[in-house]
Amino acid sequence: MIEQFIKAGYTIKNFTEKADIHIINTCTVTNMADRKSRQMLRKVKEHNPEGILVACGCYAQVAKEELEKIPEINLILGINEKNKIVEYVENYAKDHSQKECITDVMYQKEFLDFGTTEYTDKTRAVVKVQDGCDRFCSYCIIPYARGHVRSRKIENVVQEVEKIAEEGIKEVVITGIHIASYGKDFKEKKNLIDLLEAIEPIRGIERIRLGSLEPTIITKEFLNRLQKLEKICPHFHLSLQSGCDATLQRMNRKYTTEEFRTSVHLLREYYPDVALTTDVIVGFPGETKEEFKQTYAFLKEIDFYKMHIFPYSPRKGTKAAVMPNQVEAKIKEERSKRLIELSNENEARQNEKEIGKIVEVLLEEEDGEFLKGHTANYHLIKVKMNPQFLNTIQKVKVEKVEEFVSYAVAIEQNV
Ligand code: SF4
Numbered sequence: 001m002i003e004q005f006i007k008a009g010y011t012i013k014n015f016t017e018k019a020d021i022h023i024i025n026t027c028t029v030t031n032m033a034d035r036k037s038r039q040m041l042r043k044v045k046e047h048n049p050e051g052i053l054v055a056c057g058c059y060a061q062v063a064k065e066e067l068e069k070i071p072e073i074n075l076i077l078g079i080n081e082k083n084k085i086v087e088y089v090e091n092y093a094k095d096h097s098q099k100e101c102i103t104d105v106m107y108q109k110e111f112l113d114f115g116t117t118e119y120t121d122k123t124r125a126v127v128k129v130q131d132g133c134d135r136f137c138s139y140c141i142i143p144y145a146r147g148h149v150r151s152r153k154i155e156n157v158v159q160e161v162e163k164i165a166e167e168g169i170k171e172v173v174i175t176g177i178h179i180a181s182y183g184k185d186f187k188e189k190k191n192l193i194d195l196l197e198a199i200e201p202i203r204g205i206e207r208i209r210l211g212s213l214e215p216t217i218i219t220k221e222f223l224n225r226l227q228k229l230e231k232i233c234p235h236f237h238l239s240l241q242s243g244c245d246a247t248l249q250r251m252n253r254k255y256t257t258e259e260f261r262t263s264v265h266l267l268r269e270y271y272p273d274v275a276l277t278t279d280v281i282v283g284f285p286g287e288t289k290e291e292f293k294q295t296y297a298f299l300k301e302i303d304f305y306k307m308h309i310f311p312y313s314p315r316k317g318t319k320a321a322v323m324p325n326q327v328e329a330k331i332k333e334e335r336s337k338r339l340i341e342l343s344n345e346n347e348a349r350q351n352e353k354e355i356g357k358i359v360e361v362l363l364e365e366e367d368g369e370f371l372k373g374h375t376a377n378y379h380l381i382k383v384k385m386n387p388q389f390l391n392t393i394q395k396v397k398v399e400k401v402e403e404f405v406s407y408a409v410a411i412e413q414n415v
Pocket of ligand 1: 133134136137142177
């Protein structure tokens with residue numbers, strides 16, 4: 001959206017400055033996100049009563065009637081309308097009766113391609129290859145906000161990645177709402193691995209990192225092809241959500257802990273240095289002491305590098321929000337605390353194991369006297385080097401670890 005406004009000749013201001021147009025791209029993933037979106041919208045108008053206030057994004061898409069109750073909002077736009085945001089805002093400026101436009105994403109069949117973007121980060125670019133989700137997990141509103149799976153054409157992704165490479169960016173992160181479903185909507189039989197094979201040969205790109213994956217995509221067939229791609233980072237984010245089968249079933253997740261375990265074993269077999277990260281929801285409705293105990297034991301067994309822990313937060317309109325036996329906030333907090341502690345222990349221990357090793361780091365930014373960046377398996381490294389080495393991959397030797405950061409010395413310096 002910023003790009004579109006710049007192209008149309010507008011100047012982008014900092015969020016706290018007064019502007020002619022304010023745009024809030026709302027989130028609706030939980031009730032809390034809705035509340036924050038509403039608060040933000042009101043706050044903007046308080047500071048800048050004259051400007052045009054636009055609410056767009058997922059919350060606007062699924063709950064426009066709630067936003068219509070906020071008189072401060074001038075214009076409400078859905079997900080697809082972001083693609084032509086300047087036109088909508090300018091139309092509103094001319095004619096104040098055009099107060100909203102939201103098309104129904106549930107009927108949308110094709111990926112809405114925004115074309116190539118300008119990237120502000122000069123070392124890593126996040127490339128969206130897919131939208132929508134057909135999984136309907138019981139706690140999640142995303143399928144209603146984003147519609148069914150739509151995949152971006154392979155040739156369009158390749159074109160974008162080529163442009164990224166021309167700009168000198170070395171790493172691409174392949175993301176979407178549910179990238180394991182990539183290609184499901186294509187007539188021709190193409191899927192995520194076909195897409196990755198098409199990106200791999202692009203000169204200038206040195207690393208391809210994958211966004212969150214559903215564990216069911218990890219099969220021998222997938223890994224046999226993936227392993228041949230040298231640029232793939234051995235860092236996989238496998239969304240687990242719970243380590244207890246009964247909870248997974250209530251969540252309407254499409255795998256069991258046994259299947260998840262098999263995926264992890266396979267990944268470790270193919271990528272011995274793999275870093276595995278995950279998301280876990282604690283205090284899901286009906287999560288008993290025993291169920292949490294099973295989750296804890298499973299997480300301990302899998303030994304993730306990092307875990308993102310989310311205390312369950314209900315979202316109106318989902319099945320889970322009206323399930324019986326909602327868990328008390330205090331219990332959710334205690335369980336989160338235990339899992340965060342486990343995650344920190346894992347990360348510290350796995351970082352320690354790197355001491356003495358020679359690793360390759362992509363130097364992403366300056367940090368005081370250091371340059372910092374990540375290894376392919378996502379360890380954060382700081383090294384004292386001249387800023388001329390920014391955006392290069394360097395071999396360094398890890399010397400010590402402090403506060404989840406590995407400090408290293410350069411052993412080769414190649415510009
Ligand atoms: S797979 Fe992810 S996006 Fe899709 S419904 Fe489940 S949690 Fe939501």
